[in-house]
Amino acid sequence: MNPVIDTLLAHRSIRKFQDKALTEDQVTTVIDCARAASSSSFIQCTSIIRVIDKEKRRLLAEYAGNQAYVADAAEFFVWCLDFNRHLQIKPDAQLGFTEQTLIGAIDTALMAQNALAAAESMGLGGVYIGGIRNNPDKVSELLNLPEYVAPLFGLCLGYPAQDPEVKPRLPSSLLVHTDEYQPLDKDELAKYDEEVRHYYRTRTGGTKEMTWSEQIDGTLGKESRPFMKAFIESKGLSVK
Structure with a gap:
C-alpha cells in the first residue's frame, strides 16, 4: 500500500463541514490535479x-x-460539459453528436474524480451533487451557461465535520468479468445485500434497514429526470 491507495480506499461522502475556508493554494492544487x-x-x-x-x-x-x-461547504464547483469554447475557436465546428456528449461527460467525471482525490489527500472532504440536474435550466440560467455548455454535477469541498464509515461497494466478484459478460451470482449478491443492510443499520442506529437490491428496486422503479433529454438537446448536444 501507499498514500495514494490509502486515500482512494478511504473515500467517504462528506455532507457536514467545518466553518473553515480553504486557502487559494489548496483550491489551485485541486484544480491543477483536475x-x-x-x-x-x-x-x-x-x-x-x-x-x-x-x-x-x-x-x-x-x-x-x-x-x-x-x-455551507467552503467551496462549491459546478462541472460542465463544454463545447462552446471549441465553437469560439472554430465557428463552423461540427457539433451536436451524441459521441461528443459522451466524451464530455466522461472527461468531466475524470477531472472531478482527480479533484476530489487530491482534496482528500490534503485532509479535506467532499460530496458530488447530481441534484443540480433536478433543475438544469435554472442552473444554466443562473450561471449564464451558453449553447453547447451543460451542467453535469456539483462538488462540495471543505474540512469534514463528520467521520462516516466507508460505504461497502460491490465486491469484485460481482463487478469484474473475465473474457465475456457473466450472469449475476445470486449467492454473492445475497452476501453483499446483507453487508449493505448492516451498514445502514449501524449508520442510522437501526432507523434504516435496506439492502442494495432493495435500494435499486426503489431507484430504478421510477422515472429519473425524464426532462434531461430535452434539456441536453436544447443546448445543441446529442441532436445527432
Whole structure:
C-alpha cells in the first residue's frame, strides 16, 4: 500500500463541514490535479464554475433539492460539459453528436474524480451533487451557461465535520468479468445485500434497514429526470 491507495480506499461522502475556508493554494492544487486528468483526443471539453456568491449558492442548494451543504461547504464547483469554447475557436465546428456528449461527460467525471482525490489527500472532504440536474435550466440560467455548455454535477469541498464509515461497494466478484459478460451470482449478491443492510443499520442506529437490491428496486422503479433529454438537446448536444 501507499498514500495514494490509502486515500482512494478511504473515500467517504462528506455532507457536514467545518466553518473553515480553504486557502487559494489548496483550491489551485485541486484544480491543477483536475486539469491533469486524461482527455479524449485532447479535446478538453470541460469547464468548472467556482461559485463564491452566497445568493447563487443558496439558489443552487435549493435547485439541488434543498441540500444545505451546497451553501455551507467552503467551496462549491459546478462541472460542465463544454463545447462552446471549441465553437469560439472554430465557428463552423461540427457539433451536436451524441459521441461528443459522451466524451464530455466522461472527461468531466475524470477531472472531478482527480479533484476530489487530491482534496482528500490534503485532509479535506467532499460530496458530488447530481441534484443540480433536478433543475438544469435554472442552473444554466443562473450561471449564464451558453449553447453547447451543460451542467453535469456539483462538488462540495471543505474540512469534514463528520467521520462516516466507508460505504461497502460491490465486491469484485460481482463487478469484474473475465473474457465475456457473466450472469449475476445470486449467492454473492445475497452476501453483499446483507453487508449493505448492516451498514445502514449501524449508520442510522437501526432507523434504516435496506439492502442494495432493495435500494435499486426503489431507484430504478421510477422515472429519473425524464426532462434531461430535452434539456441536453436544447443546448445543441446529442441532436445527432
